[in-house]
Amino acid sequence: MLIELKDVNKTYNNGQPLHVLKGINLSIDKGEFVSIMGASGSGKSTLLNILGILDNYDTGEYYIDGRLIKGLSERQAADYRNRLIGFIFQSFNLIGFKTAVENVELPLFYQGVNRAKRHQMAMEYLDRLGLADWAKHYPNEMSGGQKQRVAIARALITGPKILLADEPTGALDSKTSEEVMQLLSTLNREEGVTIIVVTHESGVANCTNKIVHIKDGVIGQIQDNFSHSASAFGTATIMK
Amino acid sequence: MKDLFTEIWESIRRNKLRTCLTGFAVSWGIFMLIVLLGAGNGLMNAFLRGGDGIATNTMKVYPGRTSKPYDGLKEGRRIVLDDKDVELTAGNQFSQYVDDVVATVGTSTQVSYGKQYTSGYIEGNYPSRKDIDRIVILHGRFINDKDIKDSRKVVVLPQNMAENLLGGDGEVATGAQIGALHLGAEGDGKKVDPAALIGKFVKIGGLAWQVVGITKSDMSRNDNLFYAPYPTVKTVYGKGKAIDDLAFTFHGLKTEKDNLAFEKEYRAAVNLHHRAAPDDERSIWISNRFRQNLQMNKGTGILNIALWIIGLFTLLGGIVGVSNIMLITVKERTHEFGIRKAIGASPWDITKLIMSESVCITAVFGYVGMFLGMLACQLLDKTVGQSSVAIMDEQIAMLVNPFVGLDVALEATLVLIIAGTIAGFFPARKASMVRPIEALRAE
Numbered sequence: 149m150l151i152e153l154k155d156v157n158k159t160y161n162n163g164q165p166l167h168v169l170k171g172i173n174l175s176i177d178k179g180e181f182v183s184i185m186g187a188s189g190s191g192k193s194t195l196l197n198i199l200g201i202l203d204n205y206d207t208g209e210y211y212i213d214g215r216l217i218k219g220l221s222e223r224q225a226a227d228y229r230n231r232l233i234g235f236i237f238q239s240f241n242l243i244g245f246k247t248a249v250e251n252v253e254l255p256l257f258y259q260g261v262n263r264a265k266r267h268q269m270a271m272e273y274l275d276r277l278g279l280a281d282w283a284k285h286y287p288n289e290m291s292g293g294q295k296q297r298v299a300i301a302r303a304l305i306t307g308p309k310i311l312l313a314d315e316p317t318g319a320l321d322s323k324t325s326e327e328v329m330q331l332l333s334t335l336n337r338e339e340g341v342t343i344i345v346v347t348h349e350s351g352v353a354n355c356t357n358k359i360v361h362i363k364d365g366v367i368g369q370i371q372d373n374f375s376h377s378a379s380a381f382g383t384a385t386i387m388k
Numbered sequence: 389m390k391d392l393f394t395e396i397w398e399s400i401r402r403n404k405l406r407t408c409l410t411g412f413a414v415s416w417g418i419f420m421l422i423v424l425l426g427a428g429n430g431l432m433n434a435f436l437r438g439g440d441g442i443a444t445n446t447m448k449v450y451p452g453r454t455s456k457p458y459d460g461l462k463e464g465r466r467i468v469l470d471d472k473d474v475e476l477t478a479g480n481q482f483s484q485y486v487d488d489v490v491a492t493v494g495t496s497t498q499v500s501y502g503k504q505y506t507s508g509y510i511e512g513n514y515p516s517r518k519d520i521d522r523i524v525i526l527h528g529r530f531i532n533d534k535d536i537k538d539s540r541k542v543v544v545l546p547q548n549m550a551e552n553l554l555g556g557d558g559e560v561a562t563g564a565q566i567g568a569l570h571l572g573a574e575g576d577g578k579k580v581d582p583a584a585l586i587g588k589f590v591k592i593g594g595l596a597w598q599v600v601g602i603t604k605s606d607m608s609r610n611d612n613l614f615y616a617p618y619p620t621v622k623t624v625y626g627k628g629k630a631i632d633d634l635a636f637t638f639h640g641l642k643t644e645k646d647n648l649a650f651e652k653e654y655r656a657a658v659n660l661h662h663r664a665a666p667d668d669e670r671s672i673w674i675s676n677r678f679r680q681n682l683q684m685n686k687g688t689g690i691l692n693i694a695l696w697i698i699g700l701f702t703l704l705g706g707i708v709g710v711s712n713i714m715l716i717t718v719k720e721r722t723h724e725f726g727i728r729k730a731i732g733a734s735p736w737d738i739t740k741l742i743m744s745e746s747v748c749i750t751a752v753f754g755y756v757g758m759f760l761g762m763l764a765c766q767l768l769d770k771t772v773g774q775s776s777v778a779i780m781d782e783q784i785a786m787l788v789n790p791f792v793g794l795d796v797a798l799e800a801t802l803v804l805i806i807a808g809t810i811a812g813f814f815p816a817r818k819a820s821m822v823r824p825i826e827a828l829r830a831e
Contacts, residue, residue: 202730202825223734230732241727241828245398257391258732302731 149211150309150342151176151199156208158194168194169205170365176344178309181336183345183353186362193314195362196346200233200312201225213309230258234303234311238318240295242287242302249274249283252301259306273301277331293324300331304341311335313345317352329355396745399717410713411753413706414807418754418800421699422761422792427768428695430790432688444681446520447651448635449473449658450673458665467662467671470629476661477636477654485638485650490514491631493622499545499614500591501553508549508612510592511632512621520635523615527583528601535600535617541624543590544601544615550582553590595624638678647679700803707750707807714746714815725819726827735820742819746812747805754804758797765791 151174158169168191176182186192197203198210201217210217212232220228235241242251249270256266274280277297287295296316303311313332317325333355335341345356353359354376361368400407451467471491478489494511517523518530526547535542545553582602589596597616605611621627641647651674656666664671718725725738773787 197825200730202823202828223736226729226732226734226737229730235730237828241723241730243724243727245402254728255731258728258734258737263391306732 149175150178150180150213151344152209152211153198154209154211156198156205156210158191158198158203158205168365169198171208172362172365172367174360174367176342178342179336179340181333181343181345181357182360183347183356183358184360184362185347185350185353187348190362191365192346192348192362196312196314196344199310199344200235201229226258230255231306232309234306234308236296236299236303236311236313236316238315240287240292240299240319242295242298244287247284247286248279248290248298251287251298252305255302255306269305270301273305274298277301291324292320293327296320296324296328297331300328300335304335309342311341311343313343315347315349316345317347317349325352392740392744393748395741396748399721399745400749403713403717406713406716407749410706410709411749411756413709414703414750414753414804415706415757415760417699417703417706418757418804419761419764420702421696421800421803422758422796423764423768424695424699425692425792425796426761426765426790427787428691429792430768430773430787432691433788433790434785436684436688444678445639445641446635446637446677448520448633448675448677449477450633450675452670452673454664454668455670456665456668458668459663461663465664467664469631469634469672471631472629472661473658474631474634476657477634481657482650482654485640487637487639488516489634489636490517490520491618491634492517493618493625493627493631494613495621495625495627497593499543499549499553501585501588504553504555506549506552506612508614510543510616510621510625511613512618512627513615514618516637517615517635520637524604526602526604528586528599530601530603531615531617536619539619539623540617541595541597541620542600542616543592543597544603545582545585545590545599546603546605546611546614547582548605548611549614550585550599550602551580554580554582554585593624641678644679644682647676647682651676703803703807706753707811710746710750710808710811711815714742714812715818717745718742718815718819721819722822722827725822726824729822729824730828738822739816739820742816743809743812746815747808750808750811751801751804754800754807758800762792 153172153174156169156172157167160166160168172195184192184195194203198205201220204219212228215228217228229235242248243254246254249267252270252273253266256269261269271280271283274283277300279294279297279301282290282294282298287298290298296319311332316332317328320328329352332343332345336343336357343356345352347353354373357372357374359369359371359373361371449469451469454461454463454465454467457463469491474489474491477486490513492511492513494509496507497510498505498507500506513531514536515531515533518525523530523544525544528544530544531542534540585599586602587598587600589598591597603615638650641650655669655672655674659666659668659671662671725733728738729735768787768790773785773790776785
């Protein structure tokens with residue numbers, strides 16, 4: 149198993165203790181395309197943060213590829229994030245004063261890859277996502293879909309084991325959303341990238357092969373969705 | 389390294405005005421530091437120029453009056469130094485330290501040349517006194533060994549006496565007149581060349597003395613004191629054993645403590661010879677130039693430290709400013725740091741970014757300030773440095789070489805780097821502690 153969560157608990161202590169994750173058990177295999185679905189407040193974002201080593205958990209165990217992710221130093225956590233995980237955010241989170249290619253280069257910069265090498269790699273990835281012509285443009289000169297594709301290039305460039313997408317279509321219109329989901333699906337199918345998408349949109353979830361329903365901090369139903377027929381609003385489009 | 393500078397440049401470029409305003413405070417601080425130290429150096433150089441060429445390892449001994457009763461004698465007795473003191477000083481007891489002992493003896497007298505005359509004080513002296521007293525020869529020469537050996541009747545006159553003897557009103561020139569002569573202005577006396585007197589004979593006490601040299605008038609001393617060979621004066625004026633004062637050079641006394649111990653021992657020995665209490669500090673006066681020099685150095689050292697402190701405190705304002713904008717920068721960039729951390733920046737990567745930005749701002753603006761400061765020092769030299777004030781009729785430059793050395797430039801560089809590091813430290817720590825989830829949520 150690539151990802152294994154065993155009885156993971158998380159409580160926030162902001163005045164009133166808030167038990168957000170109440171014993172999560174989840175296994176995700178290599179090459180899976182999974183969505184985590186839940187309403188706001190269900191704990192899905194917290195789960196994503198823990199999966200992405202952005203937050204720590206209180207009790208339980210979390211393994212990536214057999215490695216226990218617990219009590220890491222900041223430096224080590226940063227290193228794991230850099231090498232094991234690629235992030236795709238709802239609001240793209242590109243750095244505004246850097247060009248597309250510079251944004252894509254950034255994870256390699258933190259790996260200490262030299263300038264020429266990482267530039268070449270970044271151009272390669274942009275090219276694959278059809279953005280080679282936009283390499284020298286700044287994020288605010290691009291459309292939402294283009295920005296998200298730059299973000300995907302940035303997430304892929306380190307060759308991560310897991311791609312974590314947090315509401316990747318949240319800021320996009322339905323057409324672009326579909327394109328982005330198509331892109332993720334292709335990446336999963338053709339390159340075997342393990343992708344976990346967190347969403348509250350059933351249309352987005354429907355694009356994935358497995359849907360994990362989370363409710364009130366516990367995992368409810370795990371639904372196989374290879375037929376892509378889970379959407380309550382039809383299977384053809386992502387409803388906005 | 390290049391990447392780091394690119395990042396810093398990008399960040400600074402986005403906040404040009406803010407960076408410049410803060411940088412100005414740093415520039416100002418360093419500018420003040422450099423100008424203060426430069427002016428301080430100029431002032432000290434001007435002071436110390438008076439000390440050029442003085443042999444520093446000399447002591448002079450003058451007679452005084454006893455202040456304690458001793459050996460059956462009352463206090464208040466006048467001490468007269470004599471040949472015995474010279475022998476004592478040059479003798480075995482102090483031979484470990486003392487090199488060369490010279491005594492002076494003299495008397496008030498009148499000097500005349502043709503119709504001109506002037507009163508003065510003839511001092512019998514030795515050649516080595518020239519260095520000890522820093523006598524500047526303008527024309528001719530000073531007393532030499534041959535003069536001493538042959539007891540020649542030769543004199544070395546100060547410039548003002550020579551000018552008086554050559555012309556003018558026949559009175560001892562006052563300070564103001566000599567000052568005027570120095571400046572070449574019209575005075576009461578005619579313009580005369582004192583060198584004309586060399587080789588001529590002047591009459592002193594009814595005897596003819598040949599003028600062999602003209603010295604620069606030194607207004608810190610008696611302006612009608614002139615020099616003749618010691619044995620000649622002693623014989624001509626029948627001075628017997630008594631001497632005016634004595635001076636000697638010494639070696640091997642390196643510290644203030646050594647000097648004080650030597651002075652104590654020496655005083656005791658001389659006092660005993662004159663039947664004064666060994667610890668009587670008023671019977672004879674010892675003027676130790678080495679110790680005065682030490683004190684002077686201590687004084688200039690303190691001035692230097694004071695200037696550094698003032699300069700550093702001025703700089704402190706700039707540093708606080710830099711720290712302040714770095715804090716604002718960090719606050720503004722929280723989201724960006726969150727992204728960076730999410731994609732793999734370690735806390736140290738972030739710390740490095742902020743710290744080096746802070747050091748860069750401080751160093752660049754600091755160097756601008758340093759450069760302007762040195763320019764200002766040049767300006768000082770061209771303006772104030774060219775003017776001088778007349779103190780006791782001696783032209784004393786206000787500032788001499790008001791510059792700072794390479795050492796100060798290096799020290800200031802070090803100060804800037806340290807200052808930049810300190811300024812960046814707290815903002816950088818704050819930035820490195822940004823939690824990616826908080827930062828990403830912040831939007």
